[in-house]
Amino acid sequence: MAFGHPKGLFPLFFTEMWERLAFYTMVGILLLYTIDAERGGLGLPRAQGNEIYGLYLAFVYFTPFLGGMIADRFLGYRRSVAIGGLMMAGGLFAMGMPGFNYFVFGLIGLILGNGFFKPNISVMVGNLYPKGDPKRDSGFNIFYMGINIGALAATLIVAPIVRNYFGWLWTFRAAGIGVLFAVVLLLIFWKTLENADRKPARVEGDTSIGEIFVKILAPAFVVGITGYFIAKQFNMTLVRPSDFGFLVGMIPVVIFFVRLGLTANEEERPGLLALLPIFVAGGAFFMILHLNGSAMTQWARDYTDREPGVAQHVPLIGEIQQDALPSYYTNADESVPRPHPDSLLVVESSEVANQFGQSRMRESAVGRLDAFASISVERLGPNGEADGMEEAWKKRAVKVYDDEAIDVRSEKGAHGENIVTVALEDGALPEYQVVFLRSLSDGSRVPVFVIDESTRVAIYDGYRERFGKDPQLLPRGQFIQVVNAEVYQSWNPFWVIFLTPVVVWFFGWRVRKGKPVPTAHKLLYGMLFTTAALLIMAVAGSMTEGGAVKVAGLWMAIFYLVITLGELCLSPIGLSLVTKLAPARLAGLAMGGWFLATSIGNKFSGFLGNVQNHMEPMWFFVFLAGLAAAVALFIFLVLPRLDRAIQKYGA
Numbered sequence: 003m004a005f006g007h008p009k010g011l012f013p014l015f016f017t018e019m020w021e022r023l024a025f026y027t028m029v030g031i032l033l034l035y036t037i038d039a040e041r042g043g044l045g046l047p048r049a050q051g052n053e054i055y056g057l058y059l060a061f062v063y064f065t066p067f068l069g070g071m072i073a074d075r076f077l078g079y080r081r082s083v084a085i086g087g088l089m090m091a092g093g094l095f096a097m098g099m100p101g102f103n104y105f106v107f108g109l110i111g112l113i114l115g116n117g118f119f120k121p122n123i124s125v126m127v128g129n130l131y132p133k134g135d136p137k138r139d140s141g142f143n144i145f146y147m148g149i150n151i152g153a154l155a156a157t158l159i160v161a162p163i164v165r166n167y168f169g170w171l172w173t174f175r176a177a178g179i180g181v182l183f184a185v186v187l188l189l190i191f192w193k194t195l196e197n198a199d200r201k202p203a204r205v206e207g208d209t210s211i212g213e214i215f216v217k218i219l220a221p222a223f224v225v226g227i228t229g230y231f232i233a234k235q236f237n238m239t240l241v242r243p244s245d246f247g248f249l250v251g252m253i254p255v256v257i258f259f260v261r262l263g264l265t266a267n268e269e270e271r272p273g274l275l276a277l278l279p280i281f282v283a284g285g286a287f288f289m290i291l292h293l294n295g296s297a298m299t300q301w302a303r304d305y306t307d308r309e310p311g312v313a314q315h316v317p318l319i320g321e322i323q324q325d326a327l328p329s330y331y332t333n334a335d336e337s338v339p340r341p342h343p344d345s346l347l348v349v350e351s352s353e354v355a356n357q358f359g360q361s362r363m364r365e366s367a368v369g370r371l372d373a374f375a376s377i378s379v380e381r382l383g384p385n386g387e388a389d390g391m392e393e394a395w396k397k398r399a400v401k402v403y404d405d406e407a408i409d410v411r412s413e414k415g416a417h418g419e420n421i422v423t424v425a426l427e428d429g430a431l432p433e434y435q436v437v438f439l440r441s442l443s444d445g446s447r448v449p450v451f452v453i454d455e456s457t458r459v460a461i462y463d464g465y466r467e468r469f470g471k472d473p474q475l476l477p478r479g480q481f482i483q484v485v486n487a488e489v490y491q492s493w494n495p496f497w498v499i500f501l502t503p504v505v506v507w508f509f510g511w512r513v514r515k516g517k518p519v520p521t522a523h524k525l526l527y528g529m530l531f532t533t534a535a536l537l538i539m540a541v542a543g544s545m546t547e548g549g550a551v552k553v554a555g556l557w558m559a560i561f562y563l564v565i566t567l568g569e570l571c572l573s574p575i576g577l578s579l580v581t582k583l584a585p586a587r588l589a590g591l592a593m594g595g596w597f598l599a600t601s602i603g604n605k606f607s608g609f610l611g612n613v614q615n616h617m618e619p620m621w622f623f624v625f626l627a628g629l630a631a632a633v634a635l636f637i638f639l640v641l642p643r644l645d646r647a648i649q650k651y652g653a
Contacts, residue, residue, distance in 0.1 A: 007141055008130035010198050013191035015148035017184045018123055021087065022152030023160065024180035026495075027173060028094065028112070029295045030161040030488040032058065033611070034303070035170050039422070040327040042170060042361035042400075044102065047413060047421045048300070049612045053242045055296050056608015058109050060248055063288075063601035065117025067255065068219075070125070070594035071211055072118070074587070079122040079129075079199045080192065086118030087185035094178030098171045101428030108174070121593040126198035128581030138582070139521075140506055142574040147502050150495035157492035162322040166486065200586075218258045226251020240616060245609045252602055259595050273583035276647035277592060279640045280583075281599035283525045284576045286633040289603030289610070290532050290626060291569060294491045296611030297622070298558070301539075302491075305619065307335065307552040308484035322489050325397070325481040328453050332460040333550055340461055340473040341481055344440055347377065347450040348458045353410050356422035358452035361400040363436070364408050371438055371452065378447070382435040394479065395439070398449035401432035420456075448479035468550075490555060493562035498570065501563075505570045521575060522637075522644035528572025529634035535565035536627035543619030583647060 035043045036051035046054070073082035093111025096104050127145050131138040160180075165173040188195070230247030259281070263274035302308070308326070310319050331340050349355055354370060357363040372379045382388040382399055407430035411423045439447040465473045476482065512518050519527075542557035576596060584592030614622050 007137060007144065008197075010130050010191070010195050011127065011141055011144065013187060013194055014123060014127055014130075014198070015145055017083070017187045017191075018145065019148040019152040020180050020184035020187065021090070021119060021123075022149045023156045024090070024094065024152075024177035024184070025116075026153040026156035026491075027161045027164075027177040027180065028097070029059070030157045030299075030491050031165060031170065031173055033296055033299055034487060038170075039356050039359040040329060041324075041359075044105070045356055045360040045421075045423050047423075048615050049242060052296050052608045052611035053244055054109075054608075055611060056605045057244055057248065058113065059292055059295070059604035059607060060601045061113045062116045063120075063597045063604055065113055066121035066597035067117075067591075067594035067601075068211075068214075069117035069119075070121040070591050070597075071214070073122045073125075074202065074591060075211065076202050077118075078202050079126050080188070080195055082118040082122045083126070084185055084188055086115040086120070086122075087181050087188065089115030090119065091115075091178045091181040091185070094174050094181060098175035098178065099428075100171065100430065101426055103428045121597055124577055125581065125593050126195065128578070129198045129200065133582075139575065139578050142578045143502055143506050143570075146570075146574045146577075147499055150498035150502075153495035154492055154499060157488055157495065158322070159318070161488050162324075162486035166321070166324055214258070218254050221254040222251045225253060240613065241609070242612065245605065248605050249602070252598075255598060256602075259598070270585050272647045272650055273585070274588075274592075276583050276644055277580060277595060279637060279644060280525065280576055280579055281595055283529060283572060283633060283637055284596055285599035285603035286630065287528060287532055287568065287572050287603070288600045289606045290536065290630060291494070291565060292604050292607040293610060293626075294494060296607050297614045298561075299487055299491065300611060300614060301619075302555075302558060303487040304333070305546050305549060305552055306487075306490065306555050306558065308487065308555065309338070309482060310485055314483075319485070322486050323483040324486055326484040327481065328451060328457050328461060330484060332457075332464060333552055335552060336465075336469045338482065339476045340465060341451075342475045342478045343462075344442065344448060344478045345450060345476070345480070346458065347371065347374065347438060347440070347452045348455055349452060350455060352420050352454040352456070353412065353422050355452050355454040355457070357408070357410065357424050358400055360424045362408055362424045362426050363400055363402045364405045364410075365402055365433065366405050368402055368436055376441045377450070378439050378441060380437045380439060382437065384432045384434055386435050391437070395437045395449045398451060399435040399437050401435050403430055403432055442478065485555075490558045493559050494566055494569075497563050497566035501566060501570060505567070520641075520645055521579065521648055522641055524571040524575045525644075526634060526637045526641065528568040528570075528575075529630055529637055531564055531568030531571065533627050533630040533634060535561050535568065536623050536630055538564060540620050540623035540627060543621075543623050546619050548618045579648070 033051050033055045036046045036054050037043065037048050039045035044051075069082060069086065073079050077085070090112050093108040093113075093115060095108070096111060097108030099108075124145075127141060128138065131141060156177075160176055161173055164176045226247045228247075229250035230243045233241060233243040233246035260278065263271060263278060266274050308330075310316075310323065313319050314323075326334075328341065328346065331338065334340075349371070351370075354363075354367045357367050368379060371377060380388075380391065380395065382391065382396070384401075386396060386399055388396065403426065407427040409425040409427075411425070413421055413423075438450050438452065440450050441447050462473065509519055509524075539557065539561050542553050542561075545551075545553050577593075580592050580596045610626070617625070
């Protein structure tokens with residue numbers, strides 16, 4: 003024992019902390035990277051970026067369904083966690099390679115690796131405690147703090163600082179190094195964690211993995227693929243084919259868990275059936291919480307005033323700021339000065355402007371810009387090396403490739419805007435880098451940022467239409483400083499760390515008073531807090547005037563405060579209940595069911611991130627609040643059944 007808990011808890015705490023640091027570093031920037039067209043990202047349409055985000059989070063929480071079974075019956079938990087960690091590290095290093103195919107292969111590695119890692123490390127925590135041990139809930143709360151310390155470091159320090167200084171690809175590589183630390187810790191404490199493991203075994207009557215493939219996964223694959231092509235035939239814009247295909251493909255898997263409870267023996271049936279509403283609550287909650295990487299990150303990027311203000315004097319703030327590039331000013335407040343026109347180079351071709359923004363320029367495009375009067379081109383080496391060049395100039399350097407290495411495509415966005423994607427051939431290396439400089443009348447030169455005409459109109463003409471005057475201008479070559487959009491995700495782990503002791507104390511105080519909060523009721527409170535958080539954002543949405551203005555970042559801080567209270571009521575309790583209500587022989591499979599429910603919720607997170615682009619901000623959050631309230635009502639109606647099951651198993 004250590005501090006009143008099994009000593010194996012703390013190695014698992016730190017192993018999970020490092021892995022979650024890597025996970026949330028990647029999730030924090032995933033959507034931003036896919037849709038970014040100003041800082042060297044992939045420049046994909048928002049719908050496609052949200053689709054990738056939703057698919058990744060859906061499958062990364064679906065694979066634990068299989069990873070739990072494989073650990074139960076073949077590998078054991080420690081080996082599964084180690085294998086999963088190595089696969090995830092490999093995936094992150096692949097994402098750190100230039101080229102879209104490497105990006106996709108890396109996501110697949112992460113998905114498969116998480117299937118082995120995530121469910122089994124949680125089961126190991128549960129295995130440290132004997133059945134009925136009252137310290138199990140607090141053990142999961144402590145373990146949950148490890149998750150959120152990693153998440154806080156990821157979103158507040160690693161993701162913004164690494165990408166600000168070294169770029170997108172090095173951020174993925176840094177996350178891969180974090181996972182390797184997690185695996186090393188697991189190996190160091192391998193012997194200590196022996197009592198958290200169990201020998202792989204299959205009990206007579208269990209559904210074999212072969213049967214699961216034939217009866218569940220194969221039908222899920224067939225139904226999902228059929229749904230995908232049906233949706234594709236109808237050419238839907240709101241419901242992407244992958245959304246429809248994944249969700250209908252999950253129907254056979256959901257049926258499996260329902261039948262598992264209905265056909266279980268009399269002793270196991272109440273516990274397995276009680277898991278179903280727990281899965282519903284978990285799926286619905288994470289559908290909302292994991293909007294942090296989709297809808298809420300888009301909110302931070304587009305609708306939040308990210309100027310640090312008085313916070314600029316706080317340590318670290320300077321490291322997590324970046325230049326506010328042209329898109330930021332299109333709905334900025336009247337008092338925000340706009341970039342000087344000399345800081346921008348306006349071109350007719352949106353394809354050339356996007357090549358510049360995505361830092362993947364064809365050599366022929368460089369020649370077109372070099373032809374502008376007053377514009378000169380300074381070359382750097384392929385890795386940005388240059389002698390005697392000012393650092394401020396290097397910030398505007400972009401990579402130049404052979405014309406054949408780049409594929410440029412255009413399509414219409416959700417609001418009719420032209421979206422240009424600049425795809426790079428896998429493994430292609432830049433020929434050199436360039437900086438475009440404007441010569442001024444006083445003989446000085448300033449680096450320029452290349453934009454198209456529509457962006458210029460949005461910045462300057464839009465300001466005049468809204469405020470009836472010309473904007474105040476920044477000095478030539480300068481942009482205001484704003485906090486990275488992903489930093490706002492750090493409010494969630496911050497509040498978890500800050501509030502966990504308070505929530506644990508509150509529930510303990512109720513126990514000491516002889517009025518304990520029933521475990522199942524905590525699920526209900528979790529959904530009620532979630533509903534309240536969404537209503538707060540609906541108020542914030544009403545203040546954006548339909549997205550035309552930005553609002554204070556304090557709204558996101560309050561939103562995450564309230565939803566974190568819901569998370570602390572629901573998430574660790576849900577994990578704990580799964581380990582209590584499931585038979586020992588099905589612990590890994592049941593934990594996989596929890597993550598399956600999360601998987602379905604996560605797919606909706608990506609889908610809702612796309613829905614956000616088609617709705618006014620206020621009504622988007624009102625809609626979500628209605629969904630959360632409906633789930634809260636369902637949990638309220640099944641509370642008596644849940645209470646009976648928990649009492650039966652001494653949970």
